[in-house]
Amino acid sequence: MQMDWTRRDLGKLSVGAGMAALLPPALPRRAAAEDTVIAHGVSAFGDLKYPAGFERFAYATPGAPIGGTFSTGYGGITFDSVNGFVIKGNPAIGLSITYDTLMVRADDEPDAVYGLIAESIEYPADRSWAAFALRPEARFRDGSPVTAEDVKFSFDVLLEKGHPQYAVLLNGVTGATVEGERRIRFDFAPDTPKRDMPMTVASLPVLQKAWFETRDFAEATLEPIMTSGPYEIDAAALSPGRSITYRRRADYWGWDVPAMRGFWHFDAIRFEYFRDRSAQFEAFKAGSFSFNEEFWSKLWATGYDFPAVNRGDILRSELPDERPAGTQGYWFNLRREKFQDPRVRQAIAETFDFEWSNRTLFFDLYTRTDSFFEGGPMQAEGKPTPEELAVLEPLADILPPGVLDDPAYVPPVTDGSGRNRRNLRRAARLLDEAGWKVDGDVRRNAAGEPLEIEFLSDSPSFDRITIPYTEQLQRIGVKATARRVDAAQYKRREDDYDFDIIVDRKGMSSTPGVELRAYFHSASAEAKGTQNLSGVSDPAVDALIEVITKAENRETLTAAVRALDRVLRAMHIWIPQWSKAKHTLAYWDIYGVPDPATKPKYNRGVIDRWWFDAEKAARFGDKFTG
Structure with missing residues (x-):
C-alpha cells in the first residue's frame, strides 16, 4: 500500500508530473535580454494560486505549538539503510523530510510547484x-551553504550511481552547468518532450558534494x-529493522520560506517496525505508537472495539481522498514466456472474484478498480470519444484488438456468492484458445509444460485474499500458489523481476507526465529495480x-491519457484490485487536528500540519512523552 507520510514525496523524484508549462504573463516577469520567463513557481496549464x-x-x-512526538508503525517490512537514493539496501521510511529540493509542490493545486x-x-x-537561482541563506545542517556545485553533483551522481x-x-x-555560485542550469535534449523537464530537475534532492568525497554514494x-x-536522523535512536526517529531542526534555514512556513510542528517523528501487521496493531492498541492509518478493511470494520476506543482515548476519523485512486493490483511479469499471450492474462484476471472478496473479506468498504487512472476525469469510459480517436487512429496498426471500436475493458462482475461459474467458464475458454489444454487436472501447453503461476508477497495480510483466488484458478487447471517471503528477499526478487505475479500500487498524478515512463515505457522495462x-x-x-508528455493543454492531455488507459486495459497487464476514496485514520487523542475543511485536496495533510497537544497528552502520563 502506498503511504504519503510527507507532503513532499521527494524520494520518487517527480513532484507530480507535467508541471512545466508556460505561466500566464501576469505572474512572471520577463528577462530583459532574452525571451525567458523568470518566476517564483510554475504550473502546467493555468495560473498559479x-x-x-x-x-x-x-x-x-x-x-501551532512546537513539541512532542508523532509516532506510527509498519508491519511486515524492514530497513537496513538510510540511503534512499540507490538500489542497494532497504531504505528507511520518511527519509524525504531530511532533505530539500529546488522547488516543492502545493498540495491544494493539481500541479503547481x-x-x-x-x-x-x-x-x-x-x-x-x-536555470535556478539559489537562495543565499540555504544551508546544510553543518552550516555550510548550498551551492550550484552541490546541485550539479547531486544530478551527476544520481544519474551515474543512483537508483x-x-x-x-x-x-x-x-x-547541468554551474553558471555561478548560486545559479545552476539544466539543458534538455532537442528531441525530448520538454513540458515536464524543468519540474523534474526542480524536484531533485540536493546533497552535499563535500560529504561524499570520502564516501561511496552507491553503497x-x-x-x-x-x-x-x-529534520535530521537521530543517530543515537536508530535501530535497523526496528525504529527510526527524526528530530526537528530548530536551526533549519528554511522555516521562513513561504512554501515551508506553518508546517512541521513535531519535535520528533518516529517510525516503528514490526514483524507483521498483527503485531503492529497490537502495539498501537497498547500505545507503543500513537497514529495508525488503517489500510485493512476487516480491521477497520471489526478490530476497533477495544477499551481505549470505547473510553475515547483513541479517536477514529475518515478524511476524503480526492486524488486519483491510482492503480493497485496484481501485476503480471510479461518477461515470462507463459504470460506472452494476452488471453492467458485475461483468463487469470477474470478468475478473480472481487465481489465475493468485497462482501466476505472487506465488509463492502471498497469499489472495484477498472482503470489505471481510477476515480478521476482521465479514466476512459465507454467507446472512444472523437478526441481520443484523434490520438489513437494514427496508431491503428499497432493497437490491441478492439481499442478503436469497443468500450474500454471492464472486469466482469460476479454475483458475490463465491461460485463464479460464468467467469470460470469464460476463463477456461480463453486458456483453451491460447493453447493451454486440460490434461487431467492441470493445463499444459503443446510442449507438455504445466501452467504454473506464483503470487509473491511479503505480507500475511494478503494471504486471506490470494489463497481463495489460487483455489479458483486451480478449478480451471492452473497450478496457482501463494508464496510469502521476508521483506529483504521480497525486495531482491522485486528488483530482479524474479516473480510471476506481484502486488503493487502506483499513485497517479492529476497531471500525468514523465512518471509514466517509469511505469509503462519500454525504456524502463529491463533496467533493474524500476517501477x-x-x-x-x-x-x-x-x-x-x-503525446501525453508533449500535451500543451489539459484537454489534449486528458484525451491522450484516456487513450493510454484504453490501451493498457486492453493489454491485460494486471489484475485490478480495489480502492476507497477516503483515508481511514485512528490515533490516540494527543494531537491538535486542523479543521477538516482546510485539508489540501491533493494530500492527506496529517504529519506536516498536525501538532502535539500537551494538555491532551497529560492525561496519559508519560506514555507519549518520548
Whole structure:
C-alpha cells in the first residue's frame, strides 16, 4: 500500500508530473535580454494560486505549538539503510523530510510547484533549458551553504550511481552547468518532450558534494547523509529493522520560506517496525505508537472495539481522498514466456472474484478498480470519444484488438456468492484458445509444460485474499500458489523481476507526465529495480506517453491519457484490485487536528500540519512523552 507520510514525496523524484508549462504573463516577469520567463513557481496549464511574495500556503497551520512526538508503525517490512537514493539496501521510511529540493509542490493545486532552495526559475518559451537561482541563506545542517556545485553533483551522481529510476526520469537531460555560485542550469535534449523537464530537475534532492568525497554514494549506509531539510536522523535512536526517529531542526534555514512556513510542528517523528501487521496493531492498541492509518478493511470494520476506543482515548476519523485512486493490483511479469499471450492474462484476471472478496473479506468498504487512472476525469469510459480517436487512429496498426471500436475493458462482475461459474467458464475458454489444454487436472501447453503461476508477497495480510483466488484458478487447471517471503528477499526478487505475479500500487498524478515512463515505457522495462514491474514494452504505449508528455493543454492531455488507459486495459497487464476514496485514520487523542475543511485536496495533510497537544497528552502520563 502506498503511504504519503510527507507532503513532499521527494524520494520518487517527480513532484507530480507535467508541471512545466508556460505561466500566464501576469505572474512572471520577463528577462530583459532574452525571451525567458523568470518566476517564483510554475504550473502546467493555468495560473498559479499563489502570487510572488505570498506569505504561506493556505492549508498551513501557522502558530501551532512546537513539541512532542508523532509516532506510527509498519508491519511486515524492514530497513537496513538510510540511503534512499540507490538500489542497494532497504531504505528507511520518511527519509524525504531530511532533505530539500529546488522547488516543492502545493498540495491544494493539481500541479503547481514553488521555490524552496531555489528562489526563482528561468526558462525560455520552448523549455529547452531551465536555470535556478539559489537562495543565499540555504544551508546544510553543518552550516555550510548550498551551492550550484552541490546541485550539479547531486544530478551527476544520481544519474551515474543512483537508483535506475533516476536514469529513466532524467533521460532527456543532457547536462547541468554551474553558471555561478548560486545559479545552476539544466539543458534538455532537442528531441525530448520538454513540458515536464524543468519540474523534474526542480524536484531533485540536493546533497552535499563535500560529504561524499570520502564516501561511496552507491553503497547502503546507516550513517546519516549530510542534508539540508527540516529534520535530521537521530543517530543515537536508530535501530535497523526496528525504529527510526527524526528530530526537528530548530536551526533549519528554511522555516521562513513561504512554501515551508506553518508546517512541521513535531519535535520528533518516529517510525516503528514490526514483524507483521498483527503485531503492529497490537502495539498501537497498547500505545507503543500513537497514529495508525488503517489500510485493512476487516480491521477497520471489526478490530476497533477495544477499551481505549470505547473510553475515547483513541479517536477514529475518515478524511476524503480526492486524488486519483491510482492503480493497485496484481501485476503480471510479461518477461515470462507463459504470460506472452494476452488471453492467458485475461483468463487469470477474470478468475478473480472481487465481489465475493468485497462482501466476505472487506465488509463492502471498497469499489472495484477498472482503470489505471481510477476515480478521476482521465479514466476512459465507454467507446472512444472523437478526441481520443484523434490520438489513437494514427496508431491503428499497432493497437490491441478492439481499442478503436469497443468500450474500454471492464472486469466482469460476479454475483458475490463465491461460485463464479460464468467467469470460470469464460476463463477456461480463453486458456483453451491460447493453447493451454486440460490434461487431467492441470493445463499444459503443446510442449507438455504445466501452467504454473506464483503470487509473491511479503505480507500475511494478503494471504486471506490470494489463497481463495489460487483455489479458483486451480478449478480451471492452473497450478496457482501463494508464496510469502521476508521483506529483504521480497525486495531482491522485486528488483530482479524474479516473480510471476506481484502486488503493487502506483499513485497517479492529476497531471500525468514523465512518471509514466517509469511505469509503462519500454525504456524502463529491463533496467533493474524500476517501477515498470510488468515489463511493459509496447510501441503504442511509448507513442501515447510521448503525446501525453508533449500535451500543451489539459484537454489534449486528458484525451491522450484516456487513450493510454484504453490501451493498457486492453493489454491485460494486471489484475485490478480495489480502492476507497477516503483515508481511514485512528490515533490516540494527543494531537491538535486542523479543521477538516482546510485539508489540501491533493494530500492527506496529517504529519506536516498536525501538532502535539500537551494538555491532551497529560492525561496519559508519560506514555507519549518520548
